[in-house]
Amino acid sequence: xxxxxxxxxxxxxxxxxxxxxxxxxxxxxxxxxxxxxxxxxxxxxxxxxxxxxxxxxxxxxxxxxxxxxxxxxxxxxxxxxxxxxxxxxxxxxxxxxxxxxxxxxxxxxxxxxxxxxxxxxxxxxxxxxxxxxxx
Numbered sequence: 563x564x565x566x567x568x569x570x571x572x573x574x575x576x577x578x579x580x581x582x583x584x585x586x587x588x589x590x591x592x593x594x595x596x597x598x599x600x601x602x603x604x605x606x607x608x609x610x611x612x613x614x615x616x617x618x619x620x621x622x623x624x625x626x627x628x629x630x631x632x633x634x635x636x637x638x639x640x641x642x643x644x645x646x647x648x649x650x651x652x653x654x655x656x657x658x659x660x661x662x663x664x665x666x667x668x669x670x671x672x673x674x675x676x677x678x679x680x681x682x683x684x685x686x687x688x689x690x691x692x693x694x695x696x697x
Contacts, residue, residue: 566590584610594651595677605678635664642667643694647675647682668694 570587585606592605635642642664646657648671661669670690672683679687 563590563593567594597647597649597674597676597682601678601681632659632663638665640664640666641694641697643691644669645679645687645690646671647677647679648673649676649682651677670694 567587567590570583570590573583574587588606588609589602591609592602593599595605596602642661644657644661644667646652646654646669648654650657654671657669657671661667672679672686672690675682675686
């Protein structure tokens with residue numbers, strides 16, 4: 563699947579912006595967002611709605627202005643919950659960095675779960691939120 567994703571990403575990068583190429587890329591990319599593959603079509607549809615040019619402009623703008631709030635909230639007493647799937651496309655180290663940026667943060671790692679925890683493991687995901695809100 564990674565090879566197929568790379569193939570379609572290269573096609574897009576080389577100017578093939580046809581609907582078929584964009585759909586195929588979205589379908590292969592969607593697999594990275596969930597462990598439960600029954601949701602890949604739905605996620606692929608959402609990915610098709612994104613505008614990569616706008617996303618790139620936003621990210622580039624954040625880089626240009628040296629946007630970095632790491633550690634700026636260490637004095638905050640407000641509780642923060644960071645939920646991360648252990649199979650997420652974003653590393654658990656990133657979730658730990660986010661947790662470390664706040665003075666009163668908790669991290670909840672959910673196994674057998676990727677980026678969309680409410681789809682892969684809804685009981686654990688919403689259970690973590692309920693427990694956090696009840697504390």
